[in-house]
Amino acid sequence: MKRLLALLALAALLGGCATYALTGTGPVAGPDKSYSVALPRNWVRLTSMSDRVVVTRDGFALQRIMITRVAAKDAFPKLKKPADDKLLASELAELQIAELKAAGAPNLTVLENVPARIGGAIGFRLRIRFLNNDGLAFEQVWCGVLDKGYYYLISFHAPELYYFDKYLPDFDRTLASFRLG
Amino acid sequence: MRRLALCVVLLAPLAAAAQTYTYLDQSLRHGGAVHTALLVTPDVAVSEISAGGVVEKIPQWSKRATHNVSNALLRVGLGPKLHFTELPALSDREQHALEQHVALFSVVASQVHSNSLAGGELWAKRLKSGLTDYTVGPGLAFLADKTGADTALLMVARDAESSGGRKAVMVLGALFGVGVPGGNAFAVAGLVDLRSGRLLWQSFDSSISSDLREPADTNKLVEGLFKSYPGAGAK
Amino acid sequence: MRRLAAALFLAATAAWPGSAPAQALAPLKGGAATAPASEEERRVWAQADELAATLAKSGRVLDDPALTAYVQRVADRLFPEFKGHIHVHILKAQGLNAFALPNGDIYLNEGILARFRNESQLAALLGHEGIHFVDRHSYQSLENAKSTAALGTVLAVVGTPVVGLAANLLAMSSITGYSRELESEADNLGYKRLVAAGYDPREAPKLFKLLMTEVAASGEKEPFFFATHPALKDRYDNYLRLSKNATAPKDPAPDRYLATFAGLRLASLKAEVSMARYRQVIALLKEPERHGDYPPYVDYYLGEAYRQRGEKGDAELAKAAYLEAIAAAPEFALAHRALGMQLLKAGDYGGAARELERYLALAGHAADHAYARMYLEEARKRRDERGKGK
Numbered sequence: 001m002k003r004l005l006a007l008l009a010l011a012a013l014l015g016g017c018a019t020y021a022l023t024g025t026g027p028v029a030g031p032d033k034s035y036s037v038a039l040p041r042n043w044v045r046l047t048s049m050s051d052r053v054v055v056t057r058d059g060f061a062l063q064r065i066m067i068t069r070v071a072a073k074d075a076f077p078k079l080k081k082p083a084d085d086k087l088l089a090s091e092l093a094e095l096q097i098a099e100l101k102a103a104g105a106p107n108l109t110v111l112e113n114v115p116a117r118i119g120g121a122i123g124f125r126l127r128i129r130f131l132n133n134d135g136l137a138f139e140q141v142w143c144g145v146l147d148k149g150y151y152y153l154i155s156f157h158a159p160e161l162y163y164f165d166k167y168l169p170d171f172d173r174t175l176a177s178f179r180l181g
Numbered sequence: 182m183r184r185l186a187l188c189v190v191l192l193a194p195l196a197a198a199a200q201t202y203t204y205l206d207q208s209l210r211h212g213g214a215v216h217t218a219l220l221v222t223p224d225v226a227v228s229e230i231s232a233g234g235v236v237e238k239i240p241q242w243s244k245r246a247t248h249n250v251s252n253a254l255l256r257v258g259l260g261p262k263l264h265f266t267e268l269p270a271l272s273d274r275e276q277h278a279l280e281q282h283v284a285l286f287s288v289v290a291s292q293v294h295s296n297s298l299a300g301g302e303l304w305a306k307r308l309k310s311g312l313t314d315y316t317v318g319p320g321l322a323f324l325a326d327k328t329g330a331d332t333a334l335l336m337v338a339r340d341a342e343s344s345g346g347r348k349a350v351m352v353l354g355a356l357f358g359v360g361v362p363g364g365n366a367f368a369v370a371g372l373v374d375l376r377s378g379r380l381l382w383q384s385f386d387s388s389i390s391s392d393l394r395e396p397a398d399t400n401k402l403v404e405g406l407f408k409s410y411p412g413a414g415a416k
Numbered sequence: 417m418r419r420l421a422a423a424l425f426l427a428a429t430a431a432w433p434g435s436a437p438a439q440a441l442a443p444l445k446g447g448a449a450t451a452p453a454s455e456e457e458r459r460v461w462a463q464a465d466e467l468a469a470t471l472a473k474s475g476r477v478l479d480d481p482a483l484t485a486y487v488q489r490v491a492d493r494l495f496p497e498f499k500g501h502i503h504v505h506i507l508k509a510q511g512l513n514a515f516a517l518p519n520g521d522i523y524l525n526e527g528i529l530a531r532f533r534n535e536s537q538l539a540a541l542l543g544h545e546g547i548h549f550v551d552r553h554s555y556q557s558l559e560n561a562k563s564t565a566a567l568g569t570v571l572a573v574v575g576t577p578v579v580g581l582a583a584n585l586l587a588m589s590s591i592t593g594y595s596r597e598l599e600s601e602a603d604n605l606g607y608k609r610l611v612a613a614g615y616d617p618r619e620a621p622k623l624f625k626l627l628m629t630e631v632a633a634s635g636e637k638e639p640f641f642f643a644t645h646p647a648l649k650d651r652y653d654n655y656l657r658l659s660k661n662a663t664a665p666k667d668p669a670p671d672r673y674l675a676t677f678a679g680l681r682l683a684s685l686k687a688e689v690s691m692a693r694y695r696q697v698i699a700l701l702k703e704p705e706r707h708g709d710y711p712p713y714v715d716y717y718l719g720e721a722y723r724q725r726g727e728k729g730d731a732e733l734a735k736a737a738y739l740e741a742i743a744a745a746p747e748f749a750l751a752h753r754a755l756g757m758q759l760l761k762a763g764d765y766g767g768a769a770r771e772l773e774r775y776l777a778l779a780g781h782a783a784d785h786a787y788a789r790m791y792l793e794e795a796r797k798r799r800d801e802r803g804k805g806k
Contacts, residue, residue: 081692133473
């Protein structure tokens with residue numbers, strides 16, 4: 001129950017500053033029109049974070065699709081390493097795994113790590129699993145790609161029990177719609 | 182970090198009042214059937230906050246408070262609408278399955294909580310729309326088979342008693358593991374359908390001055406929780 | 417948040433080491449008398465029990481009955497009267513750390529277990545930690561722990577925030593250590609236990625010497641077993657002094673430590689590479705004695721550390737390490753894959769294709785063949801283009 005308690009208070013604390021909007025039908029453009037993506041319909045988007053696209057259907061801890069774009073030099077802040085365009089996709093994936101471990105999931109398990117075409121460029125697709133303090137398993141998919149000096153990440157997060165399998169198709173459709181430039 | 186600090190300042194004045202909300206699934210909105218609820222052992226903790234701000238759970242106080250909450254649940258006059266039944270002995274595997282689903286309930290409940298309290302108009306409308314998917318999944322159906330109950334009642338209650346005059350209000354939950362927006366004690370209860378896992382009802386109440394070690398205070402807090410249960414008070 | 421919390425915690429507790437001596441409390445008696453002496457102490461043990469349960473539930477504790485039984489047996493040999501009260505666990509965490517909770521649960525990181533070379537070194541550490549429990553050191557420092565945790569969050573060594581009094585005590589013991597007096601007490605009494613249990617006391621200073629060397633070489637800055645260089649040097653000097661006239665134990669049993677922990681050693685190395693602990697891996701494998709504790713293909717991991725570190729000259733060092741691994745263990749598939757990818761990046765497409773083909777032939781149903789096949793295709797294509805003079 002500890003996670004509930006931490007989230008209860010955090011929610012009360014932060015909620016007053018968050019703004020939301022329903023997702024519509026058309027594609028959504030990223031900052032500087034650097035990408036476009038079609039989001040699942042009638043989900044809720046957190047509009048108070050302008051540097052990223054974050055959507056959920058029932059709550060960000062139950063299912064969350066997120067798209068971020070950062071300058072390659074700032075790609076791995078915990079590692080204090082940039083994403084170099086000479087890196088192979090497999091090396092980019094390695095750095096992303098190390099970054100996730102450093103960010104609070106040192107015991108995560110990598111379930112899948114394969115090359116993937118993201119927005120037309122070659123990147124990686126990772127699927128990881130970790131437990132929270134109550135022993136509940138969460139799974140995440142992280143798809144990353146480097147393009148013209150920027151590092152793009154499209155991710156999905158959900159509890160393994162019930163939610164992950166149910167809403168993964170929504171993520172995969174979103175991913176398939178992602179276009180660079 | 183700055184953004185967080187700003188939000189704390191804005192929210193602080195609002196936090197003083199007690200807060201409540203209720204979530205009700207469509208199936209319960211229009212009367213709904215009689216439910217038999219398995220009483221999962223309530224998760225109750227009473228802690229003391231030292232002068233240095235360290236939160237220390239006190240086992241004896243927590244035991245007393247758990248006893249008070251269990252008694253308060255039995256007193257709640259839900260009459261024909263909701264019967265409680267005790268959890269039977271479970272095998273290790275069954276116990277593990279229950280714990281996993283209770284852990285998922287924590288997450289589900291926290292989302293209902295944050296969306297209810299701080300989700301604004303959009304979430305308020307969405308929570309009433311019947312379109313949400315709040316569930317622990319079908320993994321607890323074995324308990325329905327085993328007991329004949331159709332639902333399970335899950336409860337969490339926390340009380341933070343300060344020593345040395347330190348204010349317990351707004352002890353930041355994310356840091357201390359005690360979520361107390363608006364008071365020093367709160368309780369959250371949720372009813373889930375054992376076969377589908379669907380969340381049928383969730384209620385939250387916080388109070389500035391409850392002491393869960395005292396039966397009278399506990400009864401009041403728990404009664405407050407169940408006021409919103411459909412048909413509550415009907416005998 | 418972690419850095420901020422740790423920094424604040426450290427700032428708040430900066431006065432501790434060498435500060436006012438703690439009140440003396442009678443040590444725990446052992447056997448059935450091993451119990452908290454007051455209501456306050458009972459609360460602390462209860463908190464520690466909860467923390468232990470959280471560590472177990474959240475998958476941070478290694479589930480390996482054989483290895484756990486091994487470390488438990490050493491603890492029971494050192495503290496026979498506390499058998500059933502001291503429980504040793506292995507934490508799935510890298511880094512040179514170990515800690516004891518007030519309730520008798522002792523945790524050893526995989527990272528530090530991977531550094532020991534024999535059972536006597538493990539016993540030296542467990543002897544020290546066990547005294548912290550038996551002599552109730554964390555409870556003696558309780559008032560400090562309660563009053564200095566202004567923000568309460570302690571990330572410490574377990575990887576995610578754990579809160580509450582027991583967590584503060586845990587952080588205190590593992591980040592800053594106890595007062596100098598209590599640490600010396602743990603050294604001295606732990607040493608006595610080491611000798612009484614028939615271990616080789618000359619190993620105790622060797623362990624600290626190895627730790628000092630590795631810390632210096634890797635520039636390790638994170639919180640670990642002994643927070644500062646002087647403290648580590650103090651431990652080394654103290655054990656050196658204690659063991660000055662020590663002799664080898666009579667009829668020592670054959671030491672199975674290195675063999676028993678071979679799997680853990682390798683797993684820890686892999687984990688360290690995957691967590692970007694490149695300096696630590698390089699420092700470890702550059703020591704000939706340590707290098708010999710690993711399988712013949714271990715230079716593959718050295719290569720990985722260099723490659724991922726990616727500093728000037730590291731690409732060449734990585735390539736050299738992969739070649740060493742292949743020379744020592746030609747059938748070790750991953751070294752061919754790694755070399756193939758280095759050659760691809762360096763423009764040696766023929767070489768890359770050759771190594772990647774070798775990898776796929778050796779690895780068979782390897783889970784990561786998707787990358788290898790993709791890079792092989794690229795290498796072949798570029799090799800062929802080059803061959804046609806494109």
